[in-house]
Amino acid sequence: MATYDLTPRIVPNLDRHLVFPLLEFLQESQLYPDEQILKAKIELLNKTNMVDYAMDIHKSLYRTEEVPQDMIDRRAEVVARLKALEEAAKPLVEFLQNASAVQELRPDKQYNLQMLHDRYQELSRNYKRSELILGTLWIGQEQIEALYQYAKFQFECGNYSGAADYLYHYRGLCNNSERSLSALWGKMAAEILMQNWDIALEELNRLKDIIDSKNFSSPLNQVQSRIWLMHWSLFIFFNNDNGRTQIIDLFNQDKYLNAIQTNAPHLLRYLATAFIVNKRRRPQFKDFIKVIQQEQHSYKDPITEFLACVYVNYDFEEAQKKMKECEEVILNDPFLGKRLEDGSFSNVLLRDEFLENARLFIFETYCRIHQRIDIGVLAEKLNLNYEEAERWIVNLIRNSKLDAKIDSKSGTVIMEPNQPNVYEQLIDHTKALSGRTSNLVSQILEHAHAQPAR
Numbered sequence: 001m002a003t004y005d006l007t008p009r010i011v012p013n014l015d016r017h018l019v020f021p022l023l024e025f026l027q028e029s030q031l032y033p034d035e036q037i038l039k040a041k042i043e044l045l046n047k048t049n050m051v052d053y054a055m056d057i058h059k060s061l062y063r064t065e066e067v068p069q070d071m072i073d074r075r076a077e078v079v080a081r082l083k084a085l086e087e088a089a090k091p092l093v094e095f096l097q098n099a100s101a102v103q104e105l106r107p108d109k110q111y112n113l114q115m116l117h118d119r120y121q122e123l124s125r126n127y128k129r130s131e132l133i134l135g136t137l138w139i140g141q142e143q144i145e146a147l148y149q150y151a152k153f154q155f156e157c158g159n160y161s162g163a164a165d166y167l168y169h170y171r172g173l174c175n176n177s178e179r180s181l182s183a184l185w186g187k188m189a190a191e192i193l194m195q196n197w198d199i200a201l202e203e204l205n206r207l208k209d210i211i212d213s214k215n216f217s218s219p220l221n222q223v224q225s226r227i228w229l230m231h232w233s234l235f236i237f238f239n240n241d242n243g244r245t246q247i248i249d250l251f252n253q254d255k256y257l258n259a260i261q262t263n264a265p266h267l268l269r270y271l272a273t274a275f276i277v278n279k280r281r282r283p284q285f286k287d288f289i290k291v292i293q294q295e296q297h298s299y300k301d302p303i304t305e306f307l308a309c310v311y312v313n314y315d316f317e318e319a320q321k322k323m324k325e326c327e328e329v330i331l332n333d334p335f336l337g338k339r340l341e342d343g344s345f346s347n348v349l350l351r352d353e354f355l356e357n358a359r360l361f362i363f364e365t366y367c368r369i370h371q372r373i374d375i376g377v378l379a380e381k382l383n384l385n386y387e388e389a390e391r392w393i394v395n396l397i398r399n400s401k402l403d404a405k406i407d408s409k410s411g412t413v414i415m416e417p418n419q420p421n422v423y424e425q426l427i428d429h430t431k432a433l434s435g436r437t438s439n440l441v442s443q444i445l446e447h448a449h450a451q452p453a454r
Contacts, residue, residue, distance in 0.1 A: 013231040025334040049156040051075040088146035164190035192235045226259045238335045247274045265299035277353045302326045373413045
């Protein structure tokens, strides 16, 4: 199912270190030849400082214990550069390693800089006179910049834990907004790679607030940053307990949905999946179906086509075929195909939820059209045998998900008249109207601020 692999579209929007988990997944799923994946890893590693890892991959790929001389030379350069950066950042690093001293830091960056200056005056007395002459007698912008470079180099070497710590403290001292934003991106990437999903989500929300602010760079950079943020967020949302709801909340906002339709329509796969597996039906779902219909010319895959078959074309036979293809797409997608290992047992939880809800989508739509339904016909539409279909319908009725009864003699399901709940409709429409009003007010205010003062 390499036809529907989105890795080539996703990779350009990721930090190169975030590409490694995707390649690991593709290697395990055997979607591509092993040799091709290993070559891609080496090519990627050549642009990082993880030389030892590159050497291991080279040995595995070419089945040899020898490594090229350029790799050996590159390793020596990396070690020398790391020592130089470590020395430059040494005064500030030593301070940050002192837990009691770090507690003195405050949200006020100017206070922190002055405190570091005073603190370093005391520490400098412990240095040799030659070091004092060659060095700096206080911790200022040069040492703070050195900490940034050191943290970035640590990240490039694959030391994500150290990089995350240093970048966190750097943001508390840095007065340069662009550098601080870059550090925040790096911090989030490090937390993702360490699989600290809750912390990564906090960094994601901080980045979103900055990107959506009125003072953020140019509109073009703002759109590009939103696209990057959505791609990076896939790691977080599909590994977070409430991620399926959070991805809808983010991707379905007008500004982000416009960015998807303009520059990244392939992200519709993940938003469509989130809508399908979400237990609670959203009032925005109808609008999203219109987006799926509009974007069929620019992007479609079995998941988006499944929704079009059910809610646009009412083609249930084609929907059944697409549901089988959706299973393959999920299993071979790095974000959707996450496996839960339990001893010798392995299961893709999202696949099971998707197929269950997909059947429910077909069933609900089919029932709106027919009042009496033959269970045999329904079993065929749901890709189940007769007994499984009957048992599935009984469970729906028992769990109050379906207002119907089964006529065992005729082998049919009789649908009860379903009167819409006026109060629920009013609440949903009010929420939708409130959201649109809020977006409209925000756009008007942004436009007003953008106008030159008269």
